[in-house]
Amino acid sequence: MRIGLLGGSFNPAHRAHRRMSLAAMEALDLDEVWWLVSPGNPLKNKAKDMAPFAARLGSARAMARGSRIKVSDFEARAGTRYTVDTIRLILHRWPKHRFIWLMGEDTVAQFHQWKDWRTLAHMVPIAVLSRPGYDDDARAARATGWLRWFVHPARQAKNWTEWSAPAISFLRLPPDRTSATRLRALNPDWHRRFSSRRRRPVHP
Secondary structure (H helix, E strand, C coil): CEEEEEEECCCCCCHHHHHHHHHHHHHHCCCEEEEEECCCCCCCCCCCCCCCHHHHHHHHHHHHCCCCEEEECHHHHHCCCCHHHHHHHHHHHCCCCEEEEEEEHHHHHHHHHCCCHHHHHHHCCEEEECCCCCHHHHHHCHHHHHHHHHECCHHHHHHHHHCCCCCEEEECCCCCCCCHHHHHHHCCCCCHHHHCCCCCCCCC
16 A cells, blocks of 8 residues: 555644645555654644643544544554654554655754654655745755755656655645644634543554
8 A cells, every 4th residue: 555644743633634635645646644643742742732642633533534544543552752763663564555754844844853864764755745835944944955865856756656765755735724823822722622532542
């Protein structure tokens, strides 16, 4: 199977997550997209408005319903906090699948702060999903300077399984300005509708 991996806090999951994932599924000819809901993002672990994991997982399930997006608590079950460790375990557990890491344009500027980010880039191809207002920051990011030698045109995105990592492609997707920050500002108690639900294991 050809699978896109999208990690994040999903605080909360929203329509831009869904639309980006479905658009990436089309652009990359994916069978599925897995949302890896982080139990604790190391770069956001001091955020005062971070909702409980169960609520964020619940919001992701609700947003992904009726699609080929699979919501996963893999990181919570595996005990990983860093993407490079998560990817290593996923590649070991599903050796016959092909995986590509999906990254929103708004996170590229921080990519060089991720643990062993160059190692991660050598493990799987990367597809950057456009977000309105973040194009300049993504192109000027420190990590992008290193990755510029490994850029593949978006028109060749469906051939990503033929690429040898490091490999990265910048996808132009339909714009959606939905923001988790804005949604939290409009409804700080959004998580209450999900927090009371009984948590159950989610696969993959």
